[in-house]
Amino acid sequence: MKTIKLSDGTSAPWLAFGTGTALYKKAAKDSVLLALQRGFVHIDAAQMYENEDSVGDAIVESGKARGDFYLTTKLNSLSDGESVSTSLEGSLKKLKVDYVDLFLIHVPTMHEGKIAEVWKGMVEAKKKGLTKSIGVSNFNIKYLEQVRAVGLEMPVVNQIEFHPFVYHTLVPLLKYHQENGIITASYGGLSPILPRSAEALKAKYPTERKQLHDTLDKLAAARSKDLKVTQDQVLFKWLQAKNILAVTTSSNATRLDGYLASENLPDLTPEEISAIDSSVGIANFRAFPSFKHMDDQTTP
Numbered sequence: 304m305k306t307i308k309l310s311d312g313t314s315a316p317w318l319a320f321g322t323g324t325a326l327y328k329k330a331a332k333d334s335v336l337l338a339l340q341r342g343f344v345h346i347d348a349a350q351m352y353e354n355e356d357s358v359g360d361a362i363v364e365s366g367k368a369r370g371d372f373y374l375t376t377k378l379n380s381l382s383d384g385e386s387v388s389t390s391l392e393g394s395l396k397k398l399k400v401d402y403v404d405l406f407l408i409h410v411p412t413m414h415e416g417k418i419a420e421v422w423k424g425m426v427e428a429k430k431k432g433l434t435k436s437i438g439v440s441n442f443n444i445k446y447l448e449q450v451r452a453v454g455l456e457m458p459v460v461n462q463i464e465f466h467p468f469v470y471h472t473l474v475p476l477l478k479y480h481q482e483n484g485i486i487t488a489s490y491g492g493l494s495p496i497l498p499r500s501a502e503a504l505k506a507k508y509p510t511e512r513k514q515l516h517d518t519l520d521k522l523a524a525a526r527s528k529d530l531k532v533t534q535d536q537v538l539f540k541w542l543q544a545k546n547i548l549a550v551t552t553s554s555n556a557t558r559l560d561g562y563l564a565s566e567n568l569p570d571l572t573p574e575e576i577s578a579i580d581s582s583v584g585i586a587n588f589r590a591f592p593s594f595k596h597m598d599d600q601t602t603p
């Protein structure tokens with residue numbers, strides 16, 4: 304699998320299998336095993352999903368050597384007296400590994416007023432070898448500036464909801480990422496084409512939704528030969544073109560194979576990329592509305 308270079312000198316596989324959303328607070332062993340068997344080499348976990356134990360079980364059962372897969376997990380809120388390192392050590396025990404490749408602060412609003420302190424703890428955990436890389440998730444520019452003010456290293460990744468319906472709103476954040484060596488990781492990347500968002504999008508943005516679907520269908524048809532290329536594969540090509548790490552999930556082996564196969568489909572041309580960028584204009588739709596603060600990308 305192709306990798307994305309991170310600013311700390313490490314690299315991460317561009318596509319990750321996520322253990323939240325559909326697997327949130329559910330045993331993930333069978334799904335993770337399936338993903339590893341189909342060819343995923345990057346697993347995205349989180350303390351909040353309360354299933355790290357079952358992710359660890361899948362890792363053990365897969366028989367994979369530690370160097371043969373990339374593992375991300377995320378910090379939840381900290382209880383009194385708990386440090387970032389002790390919290391991560393708890394995750395490592397559940398995941399049954401000695402280190403993770405990437406550790407993210409999951410949600411900044413869980414650490415309001417303490418971002419600097421928590422970031423220092425993240426740097427400390429990395430120094431101890433508990434994680435190879437450190438990053439954040441759901442951070443807007445305001446929270447990233449709080450990290451920058453600490454004066455230590457910057458996060459190598461910011462994992463955010465990312466798809467054409469939030470693209471316009473996030474242009475300033477993408478610029479900030481580029482200027483600060485931060486790789487964008489996307490979750491919810493398929494939201495605009497999933498049944499879970501269909502009703503809301505049809506009600507709020509029927510024209511924009513149709514324009515996006517028509518654009519994806521056209522680009523998919525242009526790439527379909529013996530095998531039919533699908534809308535989700537075109538969306539993954541769009542993320543790849545932007546050097547974005549994609550976090551997805553599925554319980555369906557055929558869909559997993561399709562996600563993986565998107566890597567080798569013909570790349571989008573600059574014109575095709577802009578056609579997707581502009582397909583929904585300035586429409587803004589979030590599939591994960593609890594992270595509404597991401598709509599504010601003003602610089603403090």
Ligand SMILES: NC(=O)c1ccc[n+]([C@@H]2O[C@H](COP(=O)([O-])OP(=O)(O)OC[C@H]3O[C@@H](n4cnc5c(N)ncnc54)[C@H](OP(=O)(O)O)[C@@H]3O)[C@@H](O)[C@H]2O)c1
Nearest residue numbers: 321322323324440490491492493494550551552553554555
């Ligand atoms: N950092 C954060 O705050 C945060 C927030 C949310 C998610 N995440 C991470 O991102 C991962 C990916 O989650 P996501 O939901 O955002 O992924 P996604 O790629 O947007 O969607 C994947 C989901 O879509 C379904 N799907 C795909 N194609 C479909 C189709 N044609 N028709 C119907 N359903 C279809 C899959 O269900 P099937 O099983 O039926 O294929 C799967 O549940 C999570 O597991 C988690 O690790 C992180």
